Amino acid sequence: MAKSERDAAAGDDYAQAIHEDMAALRADLAKLVESLKGAATAQGDAAYGQFRAATERTRAQAKETMETTAEMIEERPFTSVLIAFGIGLLLGTLFDRRS
Numbered sequence: 001m002a003k004s005e006r007d008a009a010a011g012d013d014y015a016q017a018i019h020e021d022m023a024a025l026r027a028d029l030a031k032l033v034e035s036l037k038g039a040a041t042a043q044g045d046a047a048y049g050q051f052r053a054a055t056e057r058t059r060a061q062a063k064e065t066m067e068t069t070a071e072m073i074e075e076r077p078f079t080s081v082l083i084a085f086g087i088g089l090l091l092g093t094l095f096d097r098r099s
Helices: 002-075 077-094
Strands: none
Touching: 002 077
8 A cells, every 4th residue: 555655646746747847838938928929019110110211201202203293394384295195195095995
């Protein structure tokens, strides 16, 4: 009977060790998840900032191009009308549905 009591005690010790290891594993996993969450949030914020900066640059560049085009049209209205007519004629010819 002494042997079965020792085996039972060893089994209890083993079960306790497994329980402690599982608790440590849960804690480590929770730390890892928090760390990954923080890293993902930081990267997301950085990407969003880059996107916003690129959007602002594009918007400013489009505005500048629009203003330059408007100035050119004001300086040379007849030339602008002829260019627009030529572009329209070219596009009409390219997209003509008649064969």
